[in-house]
Amino acid sequence: MSIINLTIDNKKVSIEKGQTILDAAKKVNVRIPTLCHHEDLCVAGNCRVCVVEVEGSKTLSASCAVPAEDGMVVKTNTPKVRNARKDIVALLVSEHNTQCTTCYRSMNCELQALSAEYNIDNNRYLSVLKPNIEIDRSSWSIEKDDSKCVRCQRCVRTCAELQHVNALTVSGKGKDMKISTFMDLPLNEAICTNCGQCVIHCPTGALTERRYFDRVWEAIGNEKKHVVINTAPSVRVAIGEMLGYPVGSRVTGKMVTSLKRLGVDSVLDTDFSADLTIVEEGYELLQRLRKALVENDTSIKLPMITSCSPGWVKFIEHIFPEHLGHLSTCKSPQQMFGALSKTYYAEKKGIDPKDIVSISIMPCAAKKFEANRPEMNDSGYRDIDAGLTTRELGHMINQAGLNFAELEDSEFDSIMGESTGAGAIFGATGGVMEAALRTAYELVTGRDVPFDNLNILPVRGMEGIKEAAIKLENCLPDWSFLEGVELKVAVAHGLINARKIMDQVAAGKSPYHFIEVMACPGGCIGGGGQPIPTNDEIRKKRAEAIYEEDMNMPVRKSHKNPEIIKIYKEFLKEPLGEVSHRLLHTSYKKRNHY
Amino acid sequence: MIQTKNLVKELVDKHGCSRNNLLPILQGVVADENYLTEKAMVEVAKALDLSSAEVYGTASFYSYLFTKPVGKNVIRVCKTISCKMSGKQKIVQAIEKLLKIKMGETTRDKQFTLIESNCLGWCHKGPVMLVNDDVYSEITPEKAIDIIRDLDPKHLTDF
Numbered sequence: 001m002s003i004i005n006l007t008i009d010n011k012k013v014s015i016e017k018g019q020t021i022l023d024a025a026k027k028v029n030v031r032i033p034t035l036c037h038h039e040d041l042c043v044a045g046n047c048r049v050c051v052v053e054v055e056g057s058k059t060l061s062a063s064c065a066v067p068a069e070d071g072m073v074v075k076t077n078t079p080k081v082r083n084a085r086k087d088i089v090a091l092l093v094s095e096h097n098t099q100c101t102t103c104y105r106s107m108n109c110e111l112q113a114l115s116a117e118y119n120i121d122n123n124r125y126l127s128v129l130k131p132n133i134e135i136d137r138s139s140w141s142i143e144k145d146d147s148k149c150v151r152c153q154r155c156v157r158t159c160a161e162l163q164h165v166n167a168l169t170v171s172g173k174g175k176d177m178k179i180s181t182f183m184d185l186p187l188n189e190a191i192c193t194n195c196g197q198c199v200i201h202c203p204t205g206a207l208t209e210r211r212y213f214d215r216v217w218e219a220i221g222n223e224k225k226h227v228v229i230n231t232a233p234s235v236r237v238a239i240g241e242m243l244g245y246p247v248g249s250r251v252t253g254k255m256v257t258s259l260k261r262l263g264v265d266s267v268l269d270t271d272f273s274a275d276l277t278i279v280e281e282g283y284e285l286l287q288r289l290r291k292a293l294v295e296n297d298t299s300i301k302l303p304m305i306t307s308c309s310p311g312w313v314k315f316i317e318h319i320f321p322e323h324l325g326h327l328s329t330c331k332s333p334q335q336m337f338g339a340l341s342k343t344y345y346a347e348k349k350g351i352d353p354k355d356i357v358s359i360s361i362m363p364c365a366a367k368k369f370e371a372n373r374p375e376m377n378d379s380g381y382r383d384i385d386a387g388l389t390t391r392e393l394g395h396m397i398n399q400a401g402l403n404f405a406e407l408e409d410s411e412f413d414s415i416m417g418e419s420t421g422a423g424a425i426f427g428a429t430g431g432v433m434e435a436a437l438r439t440a441y442e443l444v445t446g447r448d449v450p451f452d453n454l455n456i457l458p459v460r461g462m463e464g465i466k467e468a469a470i471k472l473e474n475c476l477p478d479w480s481f482l483e484g485v486e487l488k489v490a491v492a493h494g495l496i497n498a499r500k501i502m503d504q505v506a507a508g509k510s511p512y513h514f515i516e517v518m519a520c521p522g523g524c525i526g527g528g529g530q531p532i533p534t535n536d537e538i539r540k541k542r543a544e545a546i547y548e549e550d551m552n553m554p555v556r557k558s559h560k561n562p563e564i565i566k567i568y569k570e571f572l573k574e575p576l577g578e579v580s581h582r583l584l585h586t587s588y589k590k591r592n593h594y
Numbered sequence: 595m596i597q598t599k600n601l602v603k604e605l606v607d608k609h610g611c612s613r614n615n616l617l618p619i620l621q622g623v624v625a626d627e628n629y630l631t632e633k634a635m636v637e638v639a640k641a642l643d644l645s646s647a648e649v650y651g652t653a654s655f656y657s658y659l660f661t662k663p664v665g666k667n668v669i670r671v672c673k674t675i676s677c678k679m680s681g682k683q684k685i686v687q688a689i690e691k692l693l694k695i696k697m698g699e700t701t702r703d704k705q706f707t708l709i710e711s712n713c714l715g716w717c718h719k720g721p722v723m724l725v726n727d728d729v730y731s732e733i734t735p736e737k738a739i740d741i742i743r744d745l746d747p748k749h750l751t752d753f
C-alpha cells in the first residue's frame with residue numbers, strides 16, 4: 001500500500017492510496033456533511049452534499065466518491081462550497097414533504113440536520129412535491145413514505161449489499177425516479193424479509209418501522225389489563241444511546257426501572273426465554289444427530305439451522321423454500337415468551353390469560369411480523385400482542401418525562417425474569433451458537449466446554465461467516481454414539497452471508513452439523529430496530545457490552561438457570577416433550593421466491 | 595403462460611444467463627409480446643437468478659421497454675424543443691382526433707398507443723415521429739394521418 005500526502009483545510013494528512021477525500025478529512029477531524037454516504041455501503045455519490053473545493057479543479061468534487069491524491073489541496077468550507085451545499089439541500093427540501101412536527105424521525109433526521117446547519121430558511125425554491133403520495137402501511141414491520149424520500153438509495157444498497165434480498169429497486173428515471181418494489185407492489189406482497197436494515201440506513205423518515213407504542217400506552221392505562229413486557233438482550237446495551245449515554249453503555253437496571261415507571265405490571269426478560277430456546281434447541285440438535293447417526297433416518301435434515309431470527313426465517317421461506325427442514329422447529333425467544341406468558345405465567349400468577357397483554361421490546365423490525373404470523377396463537381390467544389423496537393421504547397421513556405440518567409437500578413420481576421450470560425449473548429452474532437455449545441457440550445460429556453472461561457472466541461466477532469469445530473470425547477453413556485465426533489458449526493450474519501451458507505446446504509455440500517444465522521449484520525445488536533445510526537464501530541461497541549454483561553452474570557449456562565430448571569419441573573416436564581411441542585415449537589411456510 | 599416461459603427460455607439460451615444479458619432478453623420479450631407482463635419479468639428473474647424487483651427497476655428505466663400494456667403499434671411524437679417549435683402540437687392533436695385517444699392512451703382495439711418521446715436526433719427535420727421502429731421526419735398532420743391509415747385502414751372511415 002502506498003501512502004499519499006495531501007492538505008485539507010491547511011492540515012496535512014497522510015493516507016493510504018485508494019481512500020477518498022472524505023476518509024482523509026475524517027482522519028484529521030474535518031467534518032464534511034454527507035447524505036447518500038453510509039459507512040456500511042458502497043459509494044453512490046448521488047446527493048452532492050459532500051462537495052469540496054480541490055485546488056486546480058474548476059468544478060466542486062464529491063468528497064465521498066473522489067479518491068484522495070498525492071499533493072491535493074482541499075478546502076471544505078469556502079463560500080463556494082457552503083453556497084453549493086446550501087443550494088443542494090434547498091433543492092432536496094423543495095421536493096420534500098417537510099412535516100417535521102409530525103414526523104417520527106424528527107430530531108434524528110439527516111435532512112433536518114442539514115437544513116438546520118445550512119439555514120434553509122425562506123427557501124427560495126418552490127415546493128415541487130408530487131401530490132397524493134400514499135404511505136404504504138401494508139407491512140406489519142415497515143412503513144414507506146415516498147414523500148419523505150431524498151432518493152439517496154441507501155435503502156436499495158442496503159437491501160442488495162448487506163442482505164442480498166433486493167426487495168427494493170430504483171424505478172423510472174428523472175423526475176419520476178422513485179424507490180419501489182417489484183411492480184410497485186405494497187411491501188407486504190413484496191419479497192421482503194422485514195429485517196428493517198433499510199430503515200436503519202435511511203437518513204430520513206421515508207422508511208420507518210410500524211409503530212405500536214400507542215397500543216402499549218393504552219394497555220398500561222387500562223386497569224383491567226395486566227401488562228407484561230419482555231426485553232431482548234441487545235436492547236439493554238443500545239437503548240442508552242437514545243437517552244444520552246455513550247455507545248456501548250449497559251443500562252439494564254435503569255431500563256428495568258424505567259419500564260416499571262411507565263406502569264408496566266411485570267418487567268421480564270427475553271434472556272429467560274433465550275435460555276429456554278437453548279435447552280430446547282440443544283436437545284433438538286442432539287436428537288437429530290442421534291436419528292441421523294444411529295438410526296440412519298434419512299428424513300432428518302442436517303445441518304440444523306437456528307430459527308430465532310424472524311427476518312432470516314422469512315428469507316429462507318422465500319429464497320430456499322425446499323430446505324425448510326433444516327430449520328430448528330424452535331420458536332424465537334420472543335414467541336416462546338409470548339406463549340408461556342399466557343399459559344405458565346398466567347397459571348402461576350392466577351391471572352386470566354385474556355387479561356394479559358404481552359409486549360416485547362426488540363432490536364428488530366421482523367419481530368413485528370413474527371408476532372402477527374397467524375399460527376402464533378398456541379396459548380389460545382395472540383401470544384405476543386405487540387412487538388416494539390428499541391427506538392419505540394426510547395420514545396416512550398422520553399414521552400413519560402423520565403430522567404433516565406437519574407433512575408436507580410432495579411432487577412427484573414419474576415417469574416420468567418431470571419437469566420444467564422448465555423441468554424445475554426444471544427444479542428450478538430455467534431452468541432446463540434456459543435450458548436448452545438456451552439449447554440450441548442456439557443450435556444454430552446458432563447464437562448465444561450473446553451474454552452477458557454467458557455468464552456468460545458472463534459464464533460465471536462464481525463467476520464461474515466465464522467466456523468468452529470469441537471471434538472466430543474469421553475461422552476456420557478447416553479451419548480456414546482457421539483464419541484469421537486467432531487462437531488462442526490458455522491455462524492453467519494447479514495443475509496448476504498446466510499445466502500452463501502444456504503447455497504452450500506442446497507448443493508448438499510455443507511460440512512456442518514449446526515449453523516447459526518442472524519438476518520442483521522452483527523446480529524441483534526445491529527438489528528433493524530436499534531437506535532440510528534448503526535455502523536460497524538457502533539456494532540462492535542454494543543457487542544463488547546453484551547459480552548461484559550455475560551461476564552458479570554453469576555450463571556453463564558442456559559441449562560443452569562434456576563427458573564429454567566423450575567419450569568421444566570413444574571410445567572414443561574421435559575425438553576421436546578408434549579407441552580414444549582405445543583407451545584414452543586412451530587412450523588414454516590413455503591413462500592414465493594421471485 | 596407456457597408461451598411466455600418458453601419465450602424466456604429461448605431468449606436465455608440465445609443470449610446467456612448472466613446479469614449482462616438482461617437487456618437483450620427484455621428487448622426480446624417486448625419484441626414478441628409487446629410489453630413486459632408481471633409473469634414475464636418473474637420468469638426472467640428466475641432465469642437470471644435476480645430479484646424480480648431488479649428486473650422491474652431495470653425495465654422501468656428504459657422508455658422502450660414497457661411494463662404496462664401498449665397497443666400493437668406505438669406512436670411516439672418528439673416533444674423536445676426543436677420539434678416543439680416546428681409544430682409537434684398540431685401533429686399530436688391530429689392523431690388524438692383520428693384515434694380518439696389522448697396522449698399516453700391506447701385505442702380501445704389495442705392497435706395504437708400514443709406517447710411523447712425525447713429528442714430523436716432529427717431536430718433539423720422536425721417535427722418528427724417514430725412509429726414502432728420507423729422514423730418519419732418533417733411530418734404534417736395530413737402525413738401523420740396517412741402513416742397511421744397505412745398501418746390500419748379501418749381508421750379511414752372514422753375520420
Ligand code: SF4
Nearest residue numbers: 099100103106109205
Ligand atoms: S424526514 Fe426529516 S426533514 Fe422530512 S419531515 Fe421528517 S424530520 Fe422533517
Ligand code: SF4
Nearest residue numbers: 149150152153155202
Ligand atoms: S427511502 Fe430513505 S434510504 Fe431509501 S432512497 Fe429514500 S431517503 Fe434514501
Ligand code: SF4
Nearest residue numbers: 159192193195196198
Ligand atoms: S426490510 Fe430488509 S428485506 Fe425488506 S426491503 Fe428493507 S432491507 Fe430489504
Ligand code: FES
Nearest residue numbers: 036045047048064
Ligand atoms: S454524500 Fe457524497 S455524494 Fe452524497
Ligand code: FES
Nearest residue numbers: 672677713714716
Ligand atoms: S427535438 Fe425532436 S428530434 Fe430532436
